[in-house]
Amino acid sequence: MKFNFSLFKNKASLRYFKQYDDCFLSWFVGFSEGDASFILSKKRNFFMINQKDPKVLFLIKEKLGFGRVKGPYTNKSDSNSYFRYIISDKESCYFLSLLFKQNLVLNKTNKRFNLWESNLKDDNLLAIIEDNEYIKTNELLEINKLLKTQNSFKTLKTDESFQDNSWLSGFIDAEGCFSITSVKSKDRLAEKRFRVKFSLGQSEEKNVLLKIKEDLKVGYLESSIKNSTKDSSGHSIYVISSLSSIKVIINYLNKYNLKSNKNISFVRWCKLIIRLTDGESRQFGTRAYSRMERLAKEINVF
DSSP, X not given: OOOOOXXXXXXXXXXXXXXXXXXXXXXXXXXXXXHEEEEEETTEEEEEEEESSTHHHHHHHHHHSOOEEEEEEEOTXXXXXXXXXXXXXXXXXXXXXXXXXXXXXXXXXXXXXXXXXXXXXHHHHHHHHTTOTTSOGGGHHHHHHHHTOSSOOXXXXXXXXXXXXXXXXXXXXXXXXXXXXXXXXSSXXXXXXXXXXXXXXXXXXXXXXXXXXXXXXXXXXXXXXXXXXXOTTSEEEEEEOOHHHHHHHHHHHHHSOOOSTHHHHHHHHHHHHHHTTSGGGGXXXXXXXXXXXXXXXXXXXX
C-alpha cells in the first residue's frame, strides 16, 4: 500500500521540531489499526493504545512528539497490569487526524475514525491555531475541507504491495501470532511432529487478508468458525505453515522490524525454526524433541 503523510509531516514538523520517518508512520498506522481505540466521550476526542509493556508506547510518544503514557492500571477481569498511550487535547487530535486521513486500510477502522474526526469542528480548529504560527490562517479552509471529506476509505490497489512498507509489520505487532506446536503425525513412523505457524486473524476484513496473501504469494485463509463460508462478515485467519513459505514472512520482518514485545516472540520462533533443521530435534521421543516442545511453549511467554 502507498501512504501519503506529507500534510501531517509538513505541519507537525514545524510544531514539534521532528523529522518524521515514513517507515515509522506506516508502522504506527498498522499498529493503531490493530490495537488503538478512537473514542468520543462528552463531545471530546480521545485516542488510546493499551499495552502490558510500556516500551513501545514510550517509543510512539518519542517518535510522534505528542501524547502521554500513563499507568500502570489493573485489568479488573484478570488482575493483569497494563499501560496506556493517550491523546486527548484538541491540538494533538488534530495532528493525528492529518496522519490517519486517507491512510487507514481496514474498513472498520475507517468507519470509527470518520465518526471520531467529525467531532473536530471548525471552532475547535480555530481555537487550536489562533496563537500558533505553524499553521497559516489562509490554509484553514483547505485543511477543514480535507477533514470533512466523505467516503475516504482507502482502496486496495492491485499495484500496491504490503511488502513495500511497514504497515503489515505494525499490524502483526498488534494482531499477529507465531507458534510451533507438537501435533499428531500422519507419518506412521512417527507419533508426533512439529507444526510451524504464523497467523493473522481479523473479523470482517477478508479482502485485506486476501490482499496480504496475494502480495506475499504464500499462505492460505481459514475460518475460526466451523462450517463458515468465510464471507466478509466472518472471522478469517491468514496462515503460513510450511517451512518453505515461512521464510517470506521472516524476510519481510527482518526488513521491517517489529517494535513491541511481539519481536521477542518472533526472535524465539526464528531460532526454533533453525533448530528444526537439526534432524534430532524433529525425531519424536528424543531429548532434543522434548526440549523443543518445552521451548515452543515459551515462545509467547514474557
